[in-house]
Amino acid sequence: MEIKRDTSREATQKSFAEIQQWMQHQLLHPQFGNDYEDYVKSTSKLSAKQHVQIYQRSYIARLRDCMVTQFPALRHALGKELFLEFADLYLDQYPSKSYTLGDLGQNFGKFLEETRPDKDAEVKESWPDFMIELAEFEYSINIIFDEKATENHQSATAETEEDDLKLVPVFHLYTHEYPISLYYKEVVNDRNPALPFETESYCVLLRRDYRLGLFELHPVQYHFLAKLKETQSISETKQFFIKQHNFDTTELENYWQQWKAKWLEEGFFIER
16 A cells, blocks of 8 residues: 655655554544545555555454454353444444553443443343453453463472462452353353353452463352452461351361362462
8 A cells, every 4th residue: 555645854754644643543433534545545456445445454353353352251142243243332432542452352341331221221131240240351361361470489289388378479359240250161161151140159360370270269268368368378367267257266277178278289379
């Protein structure tokens, strides 16, 4: 594609800046504009508009592919056609402004909340809540995968003293109104899950050696790990549960020993 520009140095610099701005607008808002001939030269084979449309189609296709990659479970839940319709509307309202497409879906959950069909209704539908939770969770997976943290830690073992146990640096807890983590895992494992019913769920997403692990939790486990993440102390967390939640000391210790063995195996802990 050949652009039009003045031959003088001053005019070329000014024109190039204008062309950059115009081209960006054409890529982000391809439905607007009819001034193609002012910026692009036609050829014997393609008009100026057709030249620009090649770039528009390639750019939009790239953004669509990125959205599908970032939100595979949501694409499954909505179906391909409806997902792409939502994605196109989202990209028009929240165009990419970052040097990396990793941030492309940052506002997708917010967009789904803003455009939900029952936004102003007194009685809300439940399915938009599921879609919003799923979108926000899937985007967080992309962020956590690239989260900056040191990975060369010594793994904890059954012989590690409790005072030396520490949660891995990349460790995030979630609570949802729907079984989001289970649904996500079913999709990425090609099990073709049906849309789930509303069921409160808890999970942890962690990273060890640049590999993500996703595990479901019982409510008590979730609250135990949330307190442990806050205090980074096993003994302090136990005392909190005994005092604040009226746990029997022996009962809590029995639970803890079972949880510890399972969580060590799943890579929750490193050595201090």
